[in-house]
Structures are given as C-alpha cells and as structure tokens.
Amino acid sequence: MHRNYVLAILIFCLMILCVACTDTETVKPEALKQYESDKNETVELTQVSLIQNDFIVYFVNCAAGKVTEADAGDIMGLYQSVTDQRYGEDSGTGMLWGYQEKSYMAADGDLNSLNKLDTKWVIKEGTDIIPEETGFYYDFSVPPGEYEVICGFYDPFSARPVSVRAEDEQVIVDQKILKYKLTQTSFLQQVSDGVLNLLIYNPSSGDEVMKDPVLSYIIIRAVPDYDEGLLSNLIDTASFDDTELEEYTTASKERYQTAYREAKITLRKADPSRQDYKNSYLKLKEVYDTMIKKPYYTTFRPGQVWKDTEDNLIQAHGGQVQRLTVKEKHTGKMVEKWWWVGEDKTQGCRGGICAYSSDDLYNWTFEGVVMRNVSSRKxxxxxxxxxxxxxxxxxxxxxxxxxxINDSTSIIERPKMIYCKETGQYVIWFHADGPTKSNHSNYAAASAGVAVSDTPYGPFRFINRYRLNTCPEDQEDKYPKSKGMARDMNLFVDDDGTAYIIYSSEENLTLYISKLNFSYTYLAADPKEAVYGVDFIRIFPGAQREAPAVFKRNGKYYMMTSGCTGWAPNPAKMFMSDSMLGTWVDKGDPCIDDTKRTTFDSQSTCIFLADEEKKIYVYMGDRWNNENLADSRYLWLPLNFDEEGNASLTYTNEWKLP
Incomplete structure (x- = not known):
C-alpha cells in the first residue's frame, strides 16, 4: 500500500474525529511529521481549511497541466498544486492523482488559460473507437468516505451524450451535452479503497467523430458530517465586525445577518437534528461565499461600467448633476451632496426617474425612483x-x-431638476411623449412634462404635460402642421433666479429657449401671449439640433448640442451668447481628435461645475445602447477653455479631479 494512501487515511480519520470540537489547530500526527521530513510539503486538513475551501479536494481544469491556480469563482483542491497532470505523485502535495495517458487523447484549447471552459480533452480524429472503453480515465487518492463528483462539459461543435463510471459502477448514463452550452452533472460516490476511479466516455459514439466524448473539468468535494462542531467553526470563520460589514452592499449585509442569526439559533436549540445543522451550514456558507462588496471608484472611466454602492448599474440616463444641500435620511442633518437625476432604463424606454447622491462624484448611492410611472389607472x-x-x-x-406617465405607452426622457426658492419646492421637467388620440406614434405628444416635490428624494407629483411656445407669424415655421412641440430639453437657472427651459421643437428642426414663471412650473407667459425676444427665442431654425446642455462661465452662456440621428451618435456643436435670450453664435464642434465625428460616441445631456475654486466643468454624455438601454454607458470628460473662452473636449480613458 502506498505511503500517501496511508497518510491520507490517517489525516481524514483525524479530521472526522475533530468535527465535534471547535479546535482549529492543524492536525499533524506523527506519520504526517515523518512525511514532512521526507517531502518538505504537507497536505494540512483542518475544519477551517476545509470550510474555507468548500471541501474541494481536487479541481481539474482538463488538459491545462501547466496552470497552478484556479480562475475567479473556482477553487484549487487541497490535494493538488496544478490543475491537471498525468497520473503520478503531485510535486506540491505528494498525493497520487491524474489522468491515465492514452494514445487517443488530445488536448484542445488554450492550455495556459485559467478558464475551465477554455480547455478540454477530446478524442483524436481517426481513432478506432471501442465504445465501452475509449474515454478519459482519472484516478484520485482520497481517504475512504463519501464524495460529490462534478463533471463539466463544454463543446462548441455539436450535441452529444456522455456517460460516467465511478468505482466500476455506472453513475451517469447518456448525459446530453448541448452545443455552445455548459453542461454539468454531479453524483455522490462512496470510496472504500482510497482511490476514486473515473471513466468519462460515450458508449454510443461509434465511428461518428461528432459524438466522441469530451471533458472540460472535474471537481471532487468531500461530503462533510454536518454537526455542531462544523457549524460552530463556520460561524467563527464567517464572521465580520461592524467595520468590515460596512464594506458590503446592503442586500448582502441583510442576507448575511439573517443567515448568521439563524445559524446561532440552531446552535442554541435543545436537540437540533443533522438536517438542522446542514440547513444552517449551507445557508450561511452560500450567503458568505456570495457576499458582494460595494464598488469603490477613485477615477472617472468614460464609457466603462459604472455601478452604484449596491453594485447595480446606475440608472440616470439623459440626466443632470448638481450640488445640493439636503437632509440626510438616516441622521436628519443638513449636508451638501452631489445629486444626479436621470432616466431609469431598467425596463427599456418606459421607466421612471431615479436619483443618486454622492460625496465625491465617483461613488453614487441610489436614493430611489423619485418619480414613478404607473401600471394601471386603478x-x-x-x-x-x-x-x-x-x-x-x-x-x-x-x-x-x-x-x-403610464409604463406601457408613455415616454419619460431627459429629466432635469431645479430648486425654486420662491416656493421651496424641487421641480423636475422632462420630455413627456407618447401616442395621442389622433396619432399612435411613440413620439406624437411631443410635450414637456413637469412634476414637483418638497424634497429631492421625492416622491415627485406629476402636474401636467404641455406644448410650449410657437413660431412667430413673421418667421418661417419649419414644421407648421404641429405647433409648440417640445422634445429633448434642459433647464437653466440664471444668477438672478430666472429659470429657462431649453428644448428641441418644430419636429427637432429648431431649438427654443423659453422663460419659466416664478414657481418654475409653467412658462412665464402663455404661448398665445408670449413676446418673442422677451419670453422666448428660436435658435438656428432648421439646423436640426437636440440634447442641449447649458452652463454659464465668466459671464458667457454656453450651449452644447447634438444632431438628430436617433440612438446613433453624431458631431456636437457648441454655441455661445452674452445672454440667454440674446444672439447665439455657432462655435462649431468642440471635440478634439474625434476622428469618427461622433462626440466620442456620446450625446450631450448636462455640463456642470465640478470644482468652483479651480473652475472645472464636466461634460456629461450618454453612450446609448439601443439593444440594451439599461446598459447604456456614461461619458464624463473635463472641458478645456482657451484664453478667449472657447470650450473644447478631449477624450481620455481615465481621469480624476485634481
């Protein structure tokens, strides 16, 4: 009998004896000490190491014999130092394990990859198949006991069945492997002789190459004895102090606290069953293993995935950022926060309006859907x-x-929020669209909607949607058959408190700027009475511009816009003026080295002052993904200004505020 087999039996038996206690010291009997002196390496098994390793003793990444670590999400076995090897003594652990080398075996894929789906064993073409024998043979030295065996198969070429024999017994028969789909099968196996023998084959393969067996990976996990000692050790291992727990998402914390509390209750029961211990153990282990840390950012990465502190994609598209003084929910204190409102695209184009807060502009906390849409009139x-x-x-x-604002036909886009000192209310305007009685198009209403709330947290109460100003009779209306249209829009409050709504009208052919009333909830003058040049103006009639983003710098007014090409990006234009209702001058495309002329694959939505002392203005753009609107990305870049005040935009992959 091989000395490593004897050693494995001794180790495993001692492990079983220790399960009932909470001692986490490494078990080192005299035989193991002698083994150490011979090999200078050990296979140390403790309850803690087994728990931390999910009881995995072997993880085989088939054919990846040079790989010495597992990919993220996988765990190397305690008995191995490489992810695959020809049968023999493991140079790192001394355990005997591996595949029986056969002349018909061929390694396929990237043999240096950590990904267990990138490599596999296949049968060489031209092999004379013996259906009941041709396959992949593996042997693993293990202490006697029960094991869970998992076999994984991934094949891009064709569907086929595979079967598995373990310890000369048929355990899996004709498991179907689907094309381009991971198939995983598992079974429990008792081992009494110290060696787990496996054969993966296809007894019906015959001469059809596309039915030859394949094998991607094998995982062998010891089945633990669920009792008080095991659960106690897990509770000790899977514990956090309050500071550590704060690093995780709220959902993770709540799930963990529930599972941890239930596990402690199980230990305090008068006479818990083995099933009680098992249920509590498995629940706490699963929760502990899937704890999600809060994402933490220290830089802006334009166009990359951006998540909130709960590890969810930020849903604030077509939005706006500003600095606010708000009352914190959990403390009641008045604090300064950055506030971001935007479209919720979780369910596509028909969502509500979300809000997020931040202390540093990099990390954002979800504050809720501040204006919800509705599913039914009832x-x-x-x-x-x-x-x-x-x-x-x-x-x-x-x-x-x-x-x-229903969730089946209504369109809610481009929300912007301002605070009205006169009323003490927060006001959101948005592009409110949808079908009408006479036109069933999604963009027939072409209106501006308005909603109010006493706090930026909401809920915002919808007031109405309106058509706005119309072309004066002495000017050429670019779309006279539908008056007062309002689509892509923005808001701007000047230093004197006067608020303006800037929007695309006349079927997106002409931009308008209209003055709002004292409460910011409607136009300063009804469209029938509005005076051109006093209450509103038109900008570049027929130029077909949308997505206006307005800001003020050194007494000058700036407006960045996009063209109208649906979800596809296009060249930007920057306009400048000495007053909001004055003459606007076209300054051209502000983007430098934008070789595709697509505003770096984005569309403007807001430009805000990020650092008042250093006068840093940040461009906010949306990189729309019309195939999956929820995964549309954000492009934030710093604006540059020359000595004459002309603005420009240069792309960078990553940057941070000074």
Missing part, C-alpha cells in the same frame, strides 16, 4: 403610495396622470 386610486401623492386630484386629473 393603481392611482388603490395603491397607498399614489393615493397619498394624488389625494387632492380629481378623476379627470388622474386620467391625465395615467395618460402621461
């Missing part, structure tokens, strides 16, 4: 949230609310 009168929000609305007004 919901407005039956759900407590909406009943309270619209308590004083008439039935006709509720009909209007449903028409304008």
């Amino acid at each position: 919901q407005l009168e039956e759900e407590e949230y909406f009943k309270k929000l619209y308590a004083d609305y008439t039935s006709e007004q509720l009909d209007k609310v449903y028409t304008c």
Whole structure:
C-alpha cells in the first residue's frame, strides 16, 4: 500500500474525529511529521481549511497541466498544486492523482488559460473507437468516505451524450451535452479503497467523430458530517465586525445577518437534528461565499461600467448633476451632496426617474425612483403610495396622470431638476411623449412634462404635460402642421433666479429657449401671449439640433448640442451668447481628435461645475445602447477653455479631479 494512501487515511480519520470540537489547530500526527521530513510539503486538513475551501479536494481544469491556480469563482483542491497532470505523485502535495495517458487523447484549447471552459480533452480524429472503453480515465487518492463528483462539459461543435463510471459502477448514463452550452452533472460516490476511479466516455459514439466524448473539468468535494462542531467553526470563520460589514452592499449585509442569526439559533436549540445543522451550514456558507462588496471608484472611466454602492448599474440616463444641500435620511442633518437625476432604463424606454447622491462624484448611492410611472389607472386610486401623492386630484386629473406617465405607452426622457426658492419646492421637467388620440406614434405628444416635490428624494407629483411656445407669424415655421412641440430639453437657472427651459421643437428642426414663471412650473407667459425676444427665442431654425446642455462661465452662456440621428451618435456643436435670450453664435464642434465625428460616441445631456475654486466643468454624455438601454454607458470628460473662452473636449480613458 502506498505511503500517501496511508497518510491520507490517517489525516481524514483525524479530521472526522475533530468535527465535534471547535479546535482549529492543524492536525499533524506523527506519520504526517515523518512525511514532512521526507517531502518538505504537507497536505494540512483542518475544519477551517476545509470550510474555507468548500471541501474541494481536487479541481481539474482538463488538459491545462501547466496552470497552478484556479480562475475567479473556482477553487484549487487541497490535494493538488496544478490543475491537471498525468497520473503520478503531485510535486506540491505528494498525493497520487491524474489522468491515465492514452494514445487517443488530445488536448484542445488554450492550455495556459485559467478558464475551465477554455480547455478540454477530446478524442483524436481517426481513432478506432471501442465504445465501452475509449474515454478519459482519472484516478484520485482520497481517504475512504463519501464524495460529490462534478463533471463539466463544454463543446462548441455539436450535441452529444456522455456517460460516467465511478468505482466500476455506472453513475451517469447518456448525459446530453448541448452545443455552445455548459453542461454539468454531479453524483455522490462512496470510496472504500482510497482511490476514486473515473471513466468519462460515450458508449454510443461509434465511428461518428461528432459524438466522441469530451471533458472540460472535474471537481471532487468531500461530503462533510454536518454537526455542531462544523457549524460552530463556520460561524467563527464567517464572521465580520461592524467595520468590515460596512464594506458590503446592503442586500448582502441583510442576507448575511439573517443567515448568521439563524445559524446561532440552531446552535442554541435543545436537540437540533443533522438536517438542522446542514440547513444552517449551507445557508450561511452560500450567503458568505456570495457576499458582494460595494464598488469603490477613485477615477472617472468614460464609457466603462459604472455601478452604484449596491453594485447595480446606475440608472440616470439623459440626466443632470448638481450640488445640493439636503437632509440626510438616516441622521436628519443638513449636508451638501452631489445629486444626479436621470432616466431609469431598467425596463427599456418606459421607466421612471431615479436619483443618486454622492460625496465625491465617483461613488453614487441610489436614493430611489423619485418619480414613478404607473401600471394601471386603478393603481392611482388603490395603491397607498399614489393615493397619498394624488389625494387632492380629481378623476379627470388622474386620467391625465395615467395618460402621461403610464409604463406601457408613455415616454419619460431627459429629466432635469431645479430648486425654486420662491416656493421651496424641487421641480423636475422632462420630455413627456407618447401616442395621442389622433396619432399612435411613440413620439406624437411631443410635450414637456413637469412634476414637483418638497424634497429631492421625492416622491415627485406629476402636474401636467404641455406644448410650449410657437413660431412667430413673421418667421418661417419649419414644421407648421404641429405647433409648440417640445422634445429633448434642459433647464437653466440664471444668477438672478430666472429659470429657462431649453428644448428641441418644430419636429427637432429648431431649438427654443423659453422663460419659466416664478414657481418654475409653467412658462412665464402663455404661448398665445408670449413676446418673442422677451419670453422666448428660436435658435438656428432648421439646423436640426437636440440634447442641449447649458452652463454659464465668466459671464458667457454656453450651449452644447447634438444632431438628430436617433440612438446613433453624431458631431456636437457648441454655441455661445452674452445672454440667454440674446444672439447665439455657432462655435462649431468642440471635440478634439474625434476622428469618427461622433462626440466620442456620446450625446450631450448636462455640463456642470465640478470644482468652483479651480473652475472645472464636466461634460456629461450618454453612450446609448439601443439593444440594451439599461446598459447604456456614461461619458464624463473635463472641458478645456482657451484664453478667449472657447470650450473644447478631449477624450481620455481615465481621469480624476485634481
């Protein structure tokens, strides 16, 4: 009998004896000490090491014999130092294991890859197949006991069945492997002789090459004895102090605290069963292994995935960022925060309006859907949230609310929020669109919607949607058959408190700037009475511009816009003026070295002052993904200014505020 087999039996037996206690010292019997002196390496098994290793004793990344570590999400076995080898003594652990080399075996794929799906064993073409014998043979030295064996198969070429024999017994029969789809099968196996023998084959392969067996990976896990000692050790191992726990997402923390509490309760039971221990162990282990840390950013990475502190994609598209003084929810203190509102694209183009807060502009906390859309007219009168929000609305007004912000036909885009000192309310304007009675197009309404709230946290109460100013009679209307249209829009509050709405009109052919009233909830003058040049202006009629982003710097007004090409990006243009309702001058495309002339694959939505002392202005753009709007990305870049005040934009992969 090989000395490593004797050693393995001794180690495993001692491990079983130790399960009932909570001692986590490494077990080193005299035989193991002698082994250390011979090999200078040990296979140390403790409850803690087994728990931390998920009881995995072997992880085989088939054919990747030079790889010495597992990929993220996988775990190297305690009995191995490489991910695959020909049968023999492992140079790192001394254990006997590996594949039986056969002349018909061929390694396929990237043999240096850590990814267990990148490599596999295949059968060489031209091999004379003996259906019941031709396959992949593996032997593993293990202490006697029960093991879970997992076999994984991934093949890009064709579907085929595979079968598995273990310890000369048929355990898997004709497991179907699908093309381009990972197939994984598992079984429990008792081992009494110290060696686990496996054969993976296809007894029906015959002469058809496309039915030859393949094998991607094998995982062998010792089946633990679930009792008090094991659960106690897991509780000790899977514990956090309050500071450590704060590094994880709220959802992770709540799941962990529940599982941890239930595990402690199990230990305090008068007479818990083995199943009680097992249930508590498996739940706590699963929760512990899947804990998600809060993402933490220290730089801007334009166009890359950007998640909030709960590890969810930030949903604030077509949005706006500003500095606010707000009351913190959990402390009640007034604090300064960066505030980001934008479109929720989780369900595509028909979502509500989300808000996020930040202390540093890099890391954003989700503050909720501050303006929800509705699923049915009945919901407005039956759900407590909406009943309270619209308590004083008439039935006709509720009909209007449903028409304008329902989740089946309504479009809510480009939300922008401003604070009105006169009323103490926060006001959101947005592009409110959808079908009308006479036109079933998604963009028939072409209106501007408005909603208000007493706090930036919401909920925002929808007031109405409006068509806005129209072309004066002495000017050429570029789309006279539909007056007062309002689509892509933005807001701007000047130093004197005057607020303006800037929007694309006349079927997106002409930009308008219209002055708002004292409460910021409607135009300063009704469209029928509005005076051109005093209450509103038109900019570059027929130029077909949208996505306006307005800011003020050194007494000059700037407006960055895009062309109108649907979801596809196009060249930007920057306009400048001495006043909001004055003459605007076309300064051309501000993007430097934008070789594709696509505003670096983005569309403008907001430009804000990020550092007042250093006068750093940040361009916010959306990189739309019309195949998956929820995964549309954000492009934030610093604006540059020359001595004459002309703005320019240069792309960089990563940057940070000074």
